Amino acid sequence: MTNTWILTTDESIGALVETAASIGGTSTVVAVAPSAPSVTGVDRIIHVPVAENTPAEAYAGVVAGLLADAGSDVVLTANRPAERAFAGAVAAALALPIIVGATSVGADTAEVARYGGLTNETVEFNGAVLVLDGGAATQAGGPAPETHEAAPMGATVVSAQPASSGPANLAAARRIVSCGRGFKSEEDLAIARSLADALGAETACSRPLAEGTAWMTKDRYIGVSGMRVSPDLYIALGISGQVQHTSGMAGSKIVVAVNTDANAPIFRIADYGIVGDIYEVVPALAAALA
Numbered sequence: 001m002t003n004t005w006i007l008t009t010d011e012s013i014g015a016l017v018e019t020a021a022s023i024g025g026t027s028t029v030v031a032v033a034p035s036a037p038s039v040t041g042v043d044r045i046i047h048v049p050v051a052e053n054t055p056a057e058a059y060a061g062v063v064a065g066l067l068a069d070a071g072s073d074v075v076l077t078a079n080r081p082a083e084r085a086f087a088g089a090v091a092a093a094l095a096l097p098i099i100v101g102a103t104s105v106g107a108d109t110a111e112v113a114r115y116g117g118l119t120n121e122t123v124e125f126n127g128a129v130l131v132l133d134g135g136a137a138t139q140a141g142g143p144a145p146e147t148h149e150a151a152p153m154g155a156t157v158v159s160a161q162p163a164s165s166g167p168a169n170l171a172a173a174r175r176i177v178s179c180g181r182g183f184k185s186e187e188d189l190a191i192a193r194s195l196a197d198a199l200g201a202e203t204a205c206s207r208p209l210a211e212g213t214a215w216m217t218k219d220r221y222i223g224v225s226g227m228r229v230s231p232d233l234y235i236a237l238g239i240s241g242q243v244q245h246t247s248g249m250a251g252s253k254i255v256v257a258v259n260t261d262a263n264a265p266i267f268r269i270a271d272y273g274i275v276g277d278i279y280e281v282v283p284a285l286a287a288a289l290a
């Protein structure tokens with residue numbers, strides 16, 4: 001019987017829990033976090049408390065030790081910085097392969113998106129560590145966590161500067177308002193934020209706004225070299241829809257695009273398209289929703 005392990009630093013692992021359930025067998029969450037998480041739909045939760053001023057990555061060796069008997073089990077983790085450190089440590093300790101970018105996972109196969117989603121590979125394995133989207137939090141509840149106290153490797157956070165905007169959790173966002181080069185200045189992004197506020201949505205962007213102008217942080221850009229998201233609603237504002245961008249959001253349930261160019265490629269994948277100027281359309285949408 002397969003045991004699926006889920007390695008995490010927070011509760012945003014709903015998609016991993018669903019994957020573990022579809023694999024069958026038992027599922028165990030290893031949570032490295034200041035407080036024990038609440039996760040429904042799994043058999044067991046092992047909580048590794050994080051010491052004050054210690055980065056979660058410093059517990060990578062502890063996580064690997066907890067999985068020492070995992071053998072050829074399936075290990076799932078979300079595509080986040082500390083989780084990637086855990087994945088590397090576990091894979092090295094167990095001599096298992098790491099598979100990044102899986103879109104679906106079975107007990108011994110995974111579908112993996114390559115080339116920005118242009119190709120889908122089927123990979124067979126006998127035990128693997130898989131890095132994929134974590135999803136949103138599950139409902140509160142689940143088994144009582146077992147505490148596993150352990151000493152981290154030597155690393156200490158000596159200072160922290162707040163970012164100008166809060167950290168993005170786009171993988172868990174159900175609604176996303178995404179901005180492209182149709183915006184003429186950083187200040188103009190305020191109209192997108194008004195729409196996002198009216199919808200209770202996260203804001204995101206195409207790569208030029210994060211890597212080029214730096215109007216948004218790099219954790220907010222969507223695409224082949226950025227975040228992959230699959231929200232219920234994705235609103236693309238002034239985004240042309242190049243494949244490097246759309247490969248990161250093609251899994252969205254409903255896509256709305258606003259663009260002055262009726263021939264923009266984004267309209268090919270949009271469920272609702274508005275050929276118009278974002279400077280007129282977006283404030284009108286926000287006002288209608290307020």
Ligand SMILES: Cc1cc2nc3c(=O)[nH]c(=O)nc-3n(C[C@H](O)[C@H](O)[C@H](O)COP(=O)(O)OP(=O)(O)OC[C@H]3O[C@@H](n4cnc5c(N)ncnc54)[C@H](O)[C@@H]3O)c2cc1C
Nearest residue numbers: 180181182206207223224225226238239240245259260278
């Ligand atoms: C190796 C590689 C990796 C890449 N990875 C990524 C990635 O991960 N993510 C990503 O996003 N890109 C990525 N890119 C870049 C990608 O190819 C595109 O250049 C980028 O996505 C374009 O961003 P954009 O749509 O915002 O800008 P543009 O392509 O310039 O499009 C701007 C759009 O805004 C419209 N517009 C202009 N003014 C208005 C207005 N007033 N109202 C409404 N619409 C208006 C225009 O008609 C146009 O369609 C990558 C490129 C390479 C080479």
